[in-house]
Amino acid sequence: MTSRPRLTIRLRLALLYAATSAAAIAAALGGVYLVMFGLLTPAVGPTPPIPTNSTASAPVPPDGLTPTQDASQVLDTLLRACGVVLLVCSLGALVMGWIVAGRMLAPIRRVTLTAAGIAAGNLHERVALRGPDDEVKELADTFDGMLARLEASFDGYRRFAADASHELLTPLATSQALLDVAAASPRACDVPALLADLTEVNARSEQIVNALLDLARAEHGIIAASTVDLAGFARDAVAVTSGEASHRDVSVVSRLDPVPVTGDPTLLRQLVTNLVTNAIRHNKPGGRASITVSADRGRAVMTVSNTGFPVTEDELKQLFEPFTRATGRTRHGSGDGPGGHGLGLAIVHAVTTAHHGTLTATPNPDGGLTVLITLPLDGRQS
Structure with missing residues (x-):
């Protein structure tokens, strides 16, 4: 099953602009046509009767047309002219709508390109949109603020991971060093002192892990x-x-x-x-x-x-x-x-x-x- 092709926002805006303009122009031309129809129609009255006993012939228009035929020709010509004007203006409105919509959507396109760059891992990028303080600039500024918070958050997590690794590796390295010294000279090893040192190092590791769990729980929020x-x-x-x-x-x-x-x-x-x-x-x-x-x-x-x-x-x-x-x-x-x-x-x-x-x-x-x-x-x- 194939999906129907979707119209872009730019094309939809251009069509909406053209349709609105065409409706307005059609209403204006229709008003002009009705006014002309009202002006020309009263001028066409019934043909006066020709006396039967008169020998004078009735006047004949130079072009051979009656007033009714003259008014009909004028209205037909006006209707065709209105149709041509409506078509030309509608096409012009469509082109202008396409251009205006493109200029209006250009900042949003810039936001989209910036978001695509960020998706590739460039959190330092910003839209930095210039121009009047309208809705689009407000959107871009909000997006930049969100990016700044995200970048700071990711930097904080990376720093936290590095510091946590350092804190946890230090007692482990200390324990390994104590064990290596004891293994190198088993006879000279003071077992009670070694156990005391290992217990102290283990207690510190436990404190760090418990503190990390407390921090994670606090950041998760209130449960009970x-x-x-x-x-x-x-x-x-x-x-x-x-x-x-x-x-x-x-x-x-x-x-x-x-x-x-x-x-x-x-x-x-x-x-x-x-x-x-x-x-x-x-x-x-x-x-x-x-x-x-x-x-x-x-x-x-x-x-x-x-x-x-x-x-x-x-x-x-x-x-x-x-x-x-x-x-x-x-x-x-x-x-x-x-x-x-x-x-x-x-x-x-x-x-x-x-x-x-x-x-x-x-x-x-x-x-x-x-x-x-x-x-x-x-x-x-x-």
Whole structure:
């Protein structure tokens, strides 16, 4: 079964333009014909009777035609002229419609060619249409904006894959090096020390994998939502990290008001824990971390602030990307210094977005960071 040939948009526009013009011209010519018909027809009256007793002959028109025949000839000639004019104007309208439609569709053709180039893998291409701010330019600008977001997203995924590979390969390479040393000198191998080192490396690998799973889950969205107390999560996080805070000589101050929010309990708990842990680890001896939870104008507000090392504006822009640390990308800290896997704040950002919240980070003048998160109260999205 063969499909019928489809008319292009350009041809359909040209035919529509020609049909519209032909209808308008036909209406105008028809009006002219009716006016002429009305002017000529009253002039043709009945032939006066010839007296029978008169010897004078009736006047004969020079051309031998009666007035009725004259009017009929004029109307016939006018009708043929109108037909010719209608045909010529319709053909002209079709040609003009074809040209105008081509010029109007040229920007869309440019968008199509750009899309074809992008399909071949050239995400850097843009339409960059110039001209008046009409619907076509708006379409092209929207398309360019979409391409910019897609390119940034693909670049982010490629960078994320490279960083994740680096983070996962490092503990594997460390484990292999420990095993190679033990295999080279089995008699001199300290088995308890080897087991302790392998356990530590394995624990770090497990932390990275769990963090990646948390990040993927947060970016996937909320699956099971329930009403929870954000202050309760903050209170638990402060209790869990109290030992680490004491070890790092960081004092923690909290003001936690009961604030019910609706969301994924696991993700919200991870968000609060990551923020509190980050405030303690990225601090300095004798420093301070403060956590506040309150409600303000139908929003749950959580603020986590700490003293610490200065954070530049350039570092702040990338701080919530995966595998980014304020002290550099994909680099482990010492046992007591800022370490981690660089996914904590990325998870915080993903969880906040999944719960329709907002996140604002501001460097403190004396060092450290203040993170402000607002979430819809009782699940109300605003």
